[in-house]
Amino acid sequence: MSSDDPLDHLSRALRDAAPDPDPQRRAATLAQAQENFARAQAAGAGMRPISDRRPWRAATMRGVKRMTSLLTTRGGLAATTALVAAGLVLTLPDLRTAVLPGGDAVMTTETQENALRPKLERSVAEEAVMDAEAPMALPAPPPSASLTRLADHSDTAGAPSGSVQFFPPSPAEPPAVAMPESDTEVFANADTNPLRIAAEAPISTFSVDVDTASYGVVRASLAAGRLPPSEAVRVEEMVNYFPYAYAPPAPGEGPFAAHVALAETPWNPDTLLLRIALQGEMPAVEDRPPLNLVFLIDTSGSMQDPAKLPLLKQAFRMMLPELRPEDEVAIVTYAGSAGEVLSPTPAGDRRTILAALDRLEAGGSTAGQAGLIQAYATAEAMAENGEVGRVLLATDGDFNVGLSDPGALEDFIADKRDSGVYLSVLGFGRGNLDDATMQALAQSGNGLAAYIDTAAEARKVLVDQLTGALFAIAEDVKVQVEFNPAQVAEYRLIGYETRALRREDFNNDRVDAGEIGAGHSVTALYEVVPVGSPARLTEPLRFGADDRAGPAEGPLALVRLRHKAPRGAESSLREIEVAPDPAPADAEFRFAAAIAGWGQILRGGEYVGDWTVADAADLARGALGDDPFGYRREAITLMQLSESLER
Amino acid sequence: MSVSDEVLAQAAAEGDGDAFAALLARNYDRLFRLCWRLTGAQAEAEDLTQDICLALPVRLRRFDGRARFSTWLYRVAVNAAHDRRRRAAAHARAAEGWGEVEVARAAAAVEAAAAQDWLTQAMRRLPEALRDTLALVLDDEMTQAEAAEVLGLSPGTVAWRMSEARRLLRDGAESEESP
DSSP states (O other): OOTHHHHHHHHHHHHHHHHOHHHHHHHHHHHHHHHHHHHHHHHHHHTSTTOOOOOHHHGGGGSSSOOOOOGSHHHHHHHHHEEEEEEEEEHHHGGGGGGSOOOOGOOOOTTOOOGGGGHHHHHHHHHHHHHSSOOSSOOOOOHHHHHHHHHHHHHHOOOSSSHHHHHHOOOTTTTOOOOOOOOOOBBBOOOOOOOOTTTOOOOOEEEEEOOOOHHHHHHHHHHHTSOOOOGOOHHHHHHHSOOOOOOOOOTTOOSSEEEEEEEEEEEEEEEEEEEEEEOOOOOGGSSSSSSEEEEEEOOSSGSSSTHHHHHHHHHHHHGGGGGGGTTTEEEEEEEEEEEEEEEEETOOOOHHHHHHHHHOOOOSSSHHHHHHHHHHHHHHHHTTOOOOOEEEEEEOOOSSSSSSOOOHHHHHHHHHHTTTTTEEEEEEEESSSSHHHHHHHHHTTTEEEEEOSSSHIIIIIIITHHHHHHEEEEEEEEEEEEEEEEEEEEEEEEGGGGBBBGGGGOTTTTOOOOEETTEEEEEEEEEEEETTTTTOOSOOOOOSHHHHOOOSSSSSSEEEEEETTTSSOOOOOEEEEEEEEEOOOHHHHHHHHHHHHHHHHHOOOTSTTTOOOHHHHHHTTTTOOTTTTHHHHHHHHHHHHHHHOOO | OOOOOHHHHHHHHHOOHHHHHHHHHHHHHHHHHHHHHHSSSSSHHHHHHHHHHHHHHHHHOOSSSSSSSHHHHHHHHHHHHHHHHHHHHHHOOOTTTTHHHHHHHHHHHHHHTTTTTTHHHHHHHHHHHHHHHHHHTTTOOOOOHHHHHTTTOHHHHHHHHHHHHHHHHHHHHHHHHHH
């Protein structure tokens, strides 16, 4: 190299400019690293035989001072563990404020400088996440070894929280995501629908439900190694999470097809399962009206978690190419004070939209109501000429500021729904996810509530089902089933506890109900006990029963469906008779039954007898169908996981 | 007495705390200097070094002695630097050091008088991949072949990157002379 080689020049300049490391930082880091080392050893002790000494060791280590075998002795190990346990107790409250609770290894003892603490916690936790997520170019890393060790250790130390959790690999699942421990979650649910006696209450009425949030919560819990809280399980949302290959409506049939089928119940050979499946039509994308989307994004401090705002941005980027150029997008944020980050912009102007998205940053507390009002104002302005306007609320459910009365907020949303702006709610992250509020808001807003925990889920909700999620083809869809007491002794609606309607609500067009989006399907299952079945749980009436019974022959039931055209005022009615003869269930039916059975077991398994999760998994395995995105396979993996977690 | 880093690392990986202490004390300054070359700012370098050191006890279990310890450690450092940059970019606060191009442009006028200016300007002119390569190759104890091993690249690619860096530096110098 000649002397005028710019690289030489640069090299010299680099050497001259290089500062010396700060001695205090150096000392602190070395001490902290040493502590982490001791902790990691104690944690890994059970997993790696550290007494496995190599012959060269004794000779080569002579130069190292104070060589001890402290950590290899039983007493030494116990002492180390006790030390760590003490550290855990002392610093536990800090976990709640940490960006990512990252297990014991990220904790410091009381003697540590407080100023260093948050940074230390974060850096190691992020390392752990990074390990699982993006294998670095290291020599053959063992799968998630560090994660397992950290998690294991927190168990041995008896820590109630703070373990690092990870998702197991599964077909549709992206790599691991660490989640904070659940904290203040509220779930919407009601008692399991009771058994009804057909002779006494032959009519069952409910509103359709296309939400999928419950399945997401169940999946996240299982992946984190815990059974979901039973109140988080809504069976119909689990069943409806999956796409089913139902035939689309025939020409002239209306906006959705109805498929009714009857088959033997998997968990009880003496009862029948009645399936009502609705399949929305899928208009060509070119034919759909332009969308006016307002993203109302929660940018409060709690959204900073990698599973929240960053995932949301990723989801948004994936969705953008699916929009047509004439669709319009706006972004409103709320944190501290609400603000319009992106004024309505044609979806074709991708650069502007992406730039606005990149500027989003989490910080501040949540002002949900102010943001919502601004988002609606924007959406109304965009949808002047009778087009569909929709607010997509992305949040971790933390409506803790500015909301005085949840009921008033729901009323506000319902009001706006009538004026043509709908609301969907996308839930991110766990910890303070307010599932109940999410549900209530989406229900009032004619929208869907989905829980997004992974990039794959974001794709499913926002991309695969984009048109469906954002474009309703039928509204206020209600289902009413009248059972024939001559055929049916007892029946029970599986799931839909939060969607029950009163009998008289069915014909009342003023009573709101769920919508069906383009291409969406809705599945509902009834377990039916035929007259004379040994599975009957109640005694038949001895007196007066015959007066009520219908003809000894006749249909099993009559299914009535009502729906309104989008933004229509009057509903139209359809009736379908159900013949009393069961037929072999097709794959779609069997899979829905497997999920329903599993969901019921997760809720407590009141009515499924000794049927097990393994049975559900077997049934599902035989009913995979096409499963192009691997959703069904993923469910089987989760079933196996839940089986291993049970008791 | 001179136990090699590799031996210390093996011992540390097997649970010897003193070996770990000796290993880290021996390599800290060198690691810090690499971190400084990767980031270009003292505070960033301190933080990055700390990140690496604190994660090392767990990570060290994967050190299998096939590579030199310094090669292995530098690879950990480069990856950690990438990660840190990615996070910093995500949080849009990469305002220090060699930094983001846009940030650098905005700050250029202010920093024009700074003593390190030529160096900062020169480094900022280079794409990230070239900066990282330089940070490794310009280490006194590192050969180009070892730098290639750290980066998981062929020696040819590293040589090409060096000549590319040379070309860019020269172009930059010329454009400065003719405003």
